Amino acid sequence: MANLDFCTAPFAESNDTKIFGTADTAAHFAKVFDGNATLQRTLSALQRGPVRFYQDSVIALNEDVADYLMFVVRGVVRSCKVCKSGNRSIVSFYLPGDFVGWVDAKLSLSIEAATDTELLFIKRKGLVSLASQNVRLANVLLTATTNELARSQEHVLLMSKSAKCRAATFLSDLWVRLGKAQYLDVPMSHQDIADYLGLTIETLSRSITDLDRAGLIARVPARRLILQNHFGLRRVN
């Protein structure tokens, strides 16, 4: 990450004095580090941010990821790959509280803002050496990595199911990851979801319509859904 300021003004804003300035940041960090304030303070020396990115801006290309680890404070980040034929696939979505950066160089993925986003940047080298002295931090990192592996493996499993099942599972998982609120405000575009699920937007739309007609979800204006039968959603096949 040669230059953190390539995100276009005026949205871009890097303010080191506000690292724990927002309630969101503090809350997510507390959750991840289990309230270990000492660890948080030690880490703050390695951090830069929060840095903001507009929707659809490129946060990092593959080679950048080697130097920095990112922590999502607000918004949604996607890691994606566009192959020669022009088809795009989204490998993973990162929500607030997730670490971004265990991305293999061989895959040459691009890390992008799926919505307007706020991220912390953490120097990877410093973090790793810190982790070698601090078992708790090492465990946090190991947990983050294995969680990401588990999500990726679930993603693999999902990809061999029917379109309707993929859509239902995606919505249900998203609802859980976002904290099981009354409404599910889907933050990313249908195109992003379709690319994540290996479907076209048309098939995704038809699948969602089917789930609606089956009474499993209800549509509310403005990309908002109500999961009316969460148990049923998980049984779709």
Add this chain to the structure above:
Amino acid sequence: MANLDFCTAPFAESNDTKIFGTADTAAHFAKVFDGNATLQRTLSALQRGPVRFYQDSVIALNEDVADYLMFVVRGVVRSCKVCKSGNRSIVSFYLPGDFVGWVDAKLSLSIEAATDTELLFIKRKGLVSLASQNVRLANVLLTATTNELARSQEHVLLMSKSAKCRAATFLSDLWVRLGKAQYLDVPMSHQDIADYLGLTIETLSRSITDLDRAGLIARVPARRLILQNHFGLRRVN
């Protein structure tokens, strides 16, 4: 892993005195640990095995994986999931030199022998505490985990491609992972490959036939292939 000896006699054989008794084991460990003999000796105290398993036997269920990490010495291990509808999916194949065991409990996968197999069992707790004192070991484990994550993400990307591309990429990857020998002796059954690629065996067979007719591979009796145009294989779409 309450009992390591549940693999059925007479194939099952646990012989602690032979931990580094075979050339294979020594070679793979040397590769993984970069020739660090001290580390190998330290680890041997935590190990048990090699333990042998017949093809298709269950090595471990999900809950077992929490206690032990496994290291593949010989053969192929698969991690798979059978869903309620009866469809089986294979999440990952593990070849000699791979670690098995970063499997999330939520997925409830079953670890099985895709061929006759030989594995080392390593106590996870001991390994983790050792890694917290030994940066080199910690790096080996982190590398193993991130490698597995990268493979899983590649798997995700593969699942949204055509059947022919999936088959071609699988064969090419397998050839590379097995050391780019003149012949590719495919160790696992077509059913296993199909379940890994999210295809039926019929579609897989037709795809392989297409690759053969296109001159990219050649079939030799007994599950043996020659990758005649490796570059071309990777361009199939």
Add this chain to the structure above:
DNA sequence: CGCTCATTTGAGGAACTTCAAGGTCAGTGG
């Protein structure tokens, strides 16, 4: 309101699955 962009809906075609049959090969017994 009128523009743009995202989503939905419809009709036809391609890809993959399903079902069914045939082929290959190693092991077994006559």
Add this chain to the structure above:
DNA sequence: CCACTGACCTTGAAGTTCCTCAAATGAGCG
């Protein structure tokens, strides 16, 4: 040695799912 068997792979034909292309509808915004 040869036929028989069973497991595994291959091939064919019909059906389903999903994609492609095209058009309509809806939502957000100046």
